[in-house]
Structure formats: C-alpha cells, structure tokens
Amino acid sequence: MPNTTNTPTHRFDAIVVGGGHNGLIAAAYLGRAGLRVAVLEARASLGGPCGTFEFMPGYRTAFTNSPGSFEPRFINELNLEQFGLRFVRTDPTVVHPFPSRCFLGWRDREKIAAQLNAYAPGEAERYFNLLNSLEELARHLRTTLFQPSPDLLSMARTLPKEQEPLFNRVFFGSVRQLLDEELRSEEAKALLGMVALNATLTPPSAPGTAVGLMLRPLSLASSPALDPDDPRRAALRGSTGLPVGGMGAIIDALEACCRSYGAVIETDTPVANILHRNGQVVGVAAMDGDEYHAPVVISAINPRSLFTRLLDDDAVGADLRKAVSAVPMRGSAFKLVLALDGVPDYAGLPSGMDPKQLAGVQFRIAPSLAYIERAVAEGLAGISAREPIMWGLMPTVTSPDLAPPGRHLLSVNVWHAPYELRDGTWETEKDVFGNRCIDVLSDLMPDLRNRIVDHRFIDPVEMEGELGLVQSHITHGDMLPGALFGARPHHSVHNYRTPLKGLYLSGAGTWPGGYVTGIPGFNASNAVLEDRAQLRASA
Incomplete structure (x- = not known):
C-alpha cells in the first residue's frame, strides 16, 4: 500500500525497476513513445553484468564478454550509433582449441568447412545440414521472439507431420544424443555443444538441452527479411562484433538514449516494495523512504526476487507468489x-x-x-x-x-x-x-x-x-523447454503481465530468456504500449 504520510514522492508515467540492458531498452522504447519514465537501479552503476566494472585499479571491463545475441533492430530503431555505439567485427570470431589444433571460426563458410572436413570426411555437409534443418524447424514453429511464446503443445499442433521427429528430438531429447546422431567428429560436436549450453548446471546428456541450438534459428525466423550479409547468419555466436569501449559501451549508449527521451535515471536506489491499491499498481517505495508513483511499473530484475521480496500476497495472490519464488536457481558462474x-x-x-x-x-x-x-x-x-x-x-x-x-x-x-x-x-x-x-x-x-x-x-x-x-545464475532460471515456452517465469505470467494491473515483467527471467538480446525489455515495453492503446480505444 502507498504511504499516506509526508513521504517524498515523485510522479511518472512509468517506472522501470532495474537498470540492466533490458530495463534500459524498455525505458528507451517507452520514452520514445512519449512517456515520462524513471529507471531505478540498486547499484551505483547501470548495466548489471553488462556494465563497466573496475576489477583492479585501471583495469575495467564488464562481467559479460560478448554481445553476440544483441538484437540488431534495437541499434537501428534507437539510433544507438548516434550515441557512440560502434562495433569491431573480428575475423575470425572464435578460437576453440582441440588437442590436434585450434578451430578458427572464420566468417568465410568455406574456411569453416575445410576445418570440419579435416576432423572427419563429409563433416561440413553434416554440420551445415543440421543447422539448416533447425532453421527450417524454427520457421514452422511460427513462434516469434517478439511476442509471448506459445506452450510446447500449441507449437506441436501447428507443425507439419514431417517436422515432428526433429521437434521431438530437439525439445525432448538431449543435445548429446542429437549431435551423436548427426555428426561424426568430437570437435564438431563440441563446437555446437558450447553454443547449445546455457551455463547452468544441466549436462549435455539431459533431456531438453538440444533446445539451446534453437535460439539462433528462432532469431532468424523472427526477422525473415534479413539481409544476406546479416551477421546472425554465421554458424557460430560472436558474429555481431565487439563494442568499442567494451560491453559497457552498449549500456552507455542506452543510458544516453533514455536521457534523450527525458528519462530520469537514479542509481543507488534499491526498491523496498511495490505499491498497490485495489488491484492496481501505484508505484514503488525505495529503501531510502522515497516513493515513486506511476500507473505502470516494469520489473527488470529476477522475477524470483520480485515475487519473494517486493510483492505481497495481496498483490498477486499467495499461490502465484509462492510458485515464482520457488523457480530453481542453479547458477555456477x-x-x-x-x-x-x-x-x-x-x-x-x-x-x-x-x-x-x-x-x-x-x-x-x-x-x-x-x-x-x-x-x-x-x-x-x-x-x-x-x-x-x-x-x-x-x-x-x-x-x-x-x-x-x-x-x-x-x-x-x-x-x-x-x-x-x-x-x-x-x-x-x-x-x-x-x-x-x-x-x-x-x-x-x-x-x-x-x-x-x-x-x-x-x-x-x-x-x-x-x-x-x-x-x-546469469539467465535468471534454466533455459530448458519447460522453463521457456509459455512458462517463463510461470505459465500464469508468461506474457509480461501480472495479476496486479499495471505491473509488468521483463529481464532474463522472461521470454525469450537470458543472454544479451534486449528482447525481454522490448517486449515488456510493447505490452505496456499495447495495453495503453487498448485502454484509450475503450474510453
């Protein structure tokens, strides 16, 4: 409930809790749409794992190393180059050592093919055929990264019969079995095994792990009108390039973009709880006692932290709060x-x-x-x-x-x-x-x-x-099928909206999951704008 005493208050159209890259992208798109936005970040600096951090005197970088999954449309739509964002596209993009020799992930497909065939005759054809098959499956799933995802059963119902075997192998089988069936060399299997894995405590022999190979195909299928030279067409991650100034340069550009739209950004401002009245969010209370009032709040922090610490049972219901608070977190970074x-x-x-x-x-x-x-x-x-x-x-x-x-x-x-x-x-x-x-x-x-x-x-x-x-846990929850499709972070709140009117979810704990894509922030802002448009239309 909001405080009715003489607590300092600040009024906005929307408040974003968490100044990581997803929170900043949500704020930028809301500001671009004309909303007055506040971003509240608990730490002294923005960006979370993507922000610049001084590890030793004079030595600065981010916890995150590469923006290989960052969505290109955000760079264009938010004019991030205007705010100083530049990329260096290295060639090769990856070095992967093996006992015999290092694999080099050149941008030239023929150079990759030559190395794969040196591991096992015909391996390049098998390798690229597998990637092509996964891209074809992604197109038939009719699932876009830019909308809430359907559940597994709904996706399976839309598939042509000839796609069902691969669907079952990818979504219910292990990445180890899939790669053992499709490839011959340990080197090629390791290359794709590293792409598929999500840095959580899930072994490649576990069911569902093959879904990690679908993230790039789903990205491609979500943007069908890609330029033939789009870097995401490369077979390995890292193709976007490296930001000049390190990963923190992405955060700096997003911050400047947000401020250009009038956003107020407060660091060292941890939130104590979400304020609500009669089923409607009315803002947030900061740890320092200040209140920030708005009819819209986007939480870009881990949903488990939100439901455990910042919400009460009256806000979202005891059962849902208990379920999201129990989402497993098995990090190992x-x-x-x-x-x-x-x-x-x-x-x-x-x-x-x-x-x-x-x-x-x-x-x-x-x-x-x-x-x-x-x-x-x-x-x-x-x-x-x-x-x-x-x-x-x-x-x-x-x-x-x-x-x-x-x-x-x-x-x-x-x-x-x-x-x-x-x-x-x-x-x-x-x-x-x-x-x-x-x-x-x-x-x-x-x-x-x-x-x-x-x-x-x-x-x-x-x-x-x-x-x-x-x-x-860098992805705010396991990136396995049952925790991704129609159920991230929970099937009742998988569409960025919550039972508390005006409270929206974003961040790595929502669809399409973790990594530096920015898509959860964009999707949450879209949900806000869609609901505002619907409200105006019905008024």
Whole structure:
C-alpha cells in the first residue's frame, strides 16, 4: 500500500525497476513513445553484468564478454550509433582449441568447412545440414521472439507431420544424443555443444538441452527479411562484433538514449516494495523512504526476487507468489580477470598465424562433450570443476582504454563453480579454483603465467552480492523447454503481465530468456504500449 504520510514522492508515467540492458531498452522504447519514465537501479552503476566494472585499479571491463545475441533492430530503431555505439567485427570470431589444433571460426563458410572436413570426411555437409534443418524447424514453429511464446503443445499442433521427429528430438531429447546422431567428429560436436549450453548446471546428456541450438534459428525466423550479409547468419555466436569501449559501451549508449527521451535515471536506489491499491499498481517505495508513483511499473530484475521480496500476497495472490519464488536457481558462474603485460602466445595455431591477430577474438575451452559432461557433473556434486568450461576474451585489443597503456586485460567467464560447495567455502576455494583455471588456460597460452601482473577472482557468492544475480545464475532460471515456452517465469505470467494491473515483467527471467538480446525489455515495453492503446480505444 502507498504511504499516506509526508513521504517524498515523485510522479511518472512509468517506472522501470532495474537498470540492466533490458530495463534500459524498455525505458528507451517507452520514452520514445512519449512517456515520462524513471529507471531505478540498486547499484551505483547501470548495466548489471553488462556494465563497466573496475576489477583492479585501471583495469575495467564488464562481467559479460560478448554481445553476440544483441538484437540488431534495437541499434537501428534507437539510433544507438548516434550515441557512440560502434562495433569491431573480428575475423575470425572464435578460437576453440582441440588437442590436434585450434578451430578458427572464420566468417568465410568455406574456411569453416575445410576445418570440419579435416576432423572427419563429409563433416561440413553434416554440420551445415543440421543447422539448416533447425532453421527450417524454427520457421514452422511460427513462434516469434517478439511476442509471448506459445506452450510446447500449441507449437506441436501447428507443425507439419514431417517436422515432428526433429521437434521431438530437439525439445525432448538431449543435445548429446542429437549431435551423436548427426555428426561424426568430437570437435564438431563440441563446437555446437558450447553454443547449445546455457551455463547452468544441466549436462549435455539431459533431456531438453538440444533446445539451446534453437535460439539462433528462432532469431532468424523472427526477422525473415534479413539481409544476406546479416551477421546472425554465421554458424557460430560472436558474429555481431565487439563494442568499442567494451560491453559497457552498449549500456552507455542506452543510458544516453533514455536521457534523450527525458528519462530520469537514479542509481543507488534499491526498491523496498511495490505499491498497490485495489488491484492496481501505484508505484514503488525505495529503501531510502522515497516513493515513486506511476500507473505502470516494469520489473527488470529476477522475477524470483520480485515475487519473494517486493510483492505481497495481496498483490498477486499467495499461490502465484509462492510458485515464482520457488523457480530453481542453479547458477555456477565464476569470473577470472587477469592483468597482463602483453599479448600471450597461442598454442596449436595454423602455420603462419600470428597470435596478435587472434588476441581480441573470443575463445572457448571445452574440447569435447565428455569434458562438458564431467564439468557439469562435478558442479552438481558441489565440486568446482577440475577441468572447467571457459569463455574468454581480451577486450583491450579492440578497446585499449580499458587498461593502462601497454597493458592488457584478459576477461574469462568460467563454469562450473557451484554456488553451494560440498566441502568448505568459497573463501578458501576461490584462489584454488582461480589458479586451476589459469593452469587450464595455459594449455592454450603457454606463457600466460609469465605475463600476469595482477588478477581478480570473483566466486559465485561474491557475484551474487555484487550484481544481485540470485545464486550467480546469469539467465535468471534454466533455459530448458519447460522453463521457456509459455512458462517463463510461470505459465500464469508468461506474457509480461501480472495479476496486479499495471505491473509488468521483463529481464532474463522472461521470454525469450537470458543472454544479451534486449528482447525481454522490448517486449515488456510493447505490452505496456499495447495495453495503453487498448485502454484509450475503450474510453
């Protein structure tokens, strides 16, 4: 209920709780439509995992490394280039080491094909046929990322009969079985296994994991009029390019865009609870006692946090609140940041390839599906992976201002580091695991340890405290079929609307899920604008 005392109040048309990239995109589109918007962010800076963070004095980057899934239409529609956003499209986009040699994800499809066929004769044809089949399935699903998704049963009913076998394999089978059936080489399976996995504690042998391979095909199917050169047509993620200034440059551009539409942005403003009266949201109360009043509130934080901490039973009902508060969060993210005195050498490169050409390219550590399976199994057992999965990048190659002159920064996202350890605590395990990660990285970069001048390890518990990521879960809930289609975060609130009139959901915990797409923010703003238009039409 709103406070009726002399509490300081601020009035707006809409309030966005959470200043991550989805919250900022929602605010930008509402501002663009003429609404007076306030964005309230609990932390001292915007962006959450995508915002610039100083890990060590003079060394700045984001927890997130790459915008490979960021929706291109937002760059155009919000004129983000006008606010300084620029991308460098590296070539290759990915380095993936294997025992024999490194795979290089060139933009040239023929170069990819040559490497795949070296792993197993005919592998390129099998690999691209599988991707084409998944794209065809996505077109027949008639599901767009820009609208609430139907449930699995509804999608299955619309499918042509010839698509049913692949649908069942993708949505109910495992990624391991699908890749074992379609491909011959462990290398090609590992390449797609890393694309499919969602950094949660789900092994590739688990049912439903193959759905991770559908995210790119669904993106393509949602924008059918793509230019033939659209970077999303590349077979591997990372094709969008790297933002100049690091991932924080996306946040800076979105903030400037929001302010250009008159948005008020408040940092260091954690929200205590959602205010409501007679089934209608009326605003939010901040921890400092101030109230922000508006007939519309968009929550861009984890839905579990919203329903557990900011809502009461009268707002949304005790049963729904209990159900969303119980959505499982099994995160396992660990952050490794190394300050280097130069570019390290790479092992296993093709003859004549200069490591400096690859230094600014994303690399991935996971040489086989079995390797991935072991890392997840250990995480499920409460053990930090002995051979961790890693996604890394040296952002200072394309954005040198992120480190002191002459120095570089190596930013690595590591899995699987369980939030709850079976033995001991992260206070003692953090350095052990961090140094184990450096040992594994040294197989790719033999002189890495000699180049380290400083380091920062951030364990899952510390990450939760810094970013508000519940149990360090980067996607606000598992990205499996039953938690995605028509049920994210719950089947009763899967369309961005809640039983509390005027309260909307956004963020990674809503459709189409996590990663740096911005689509949940866009979709939530659309829901608000659609409801306002309907209200005006009926008045």
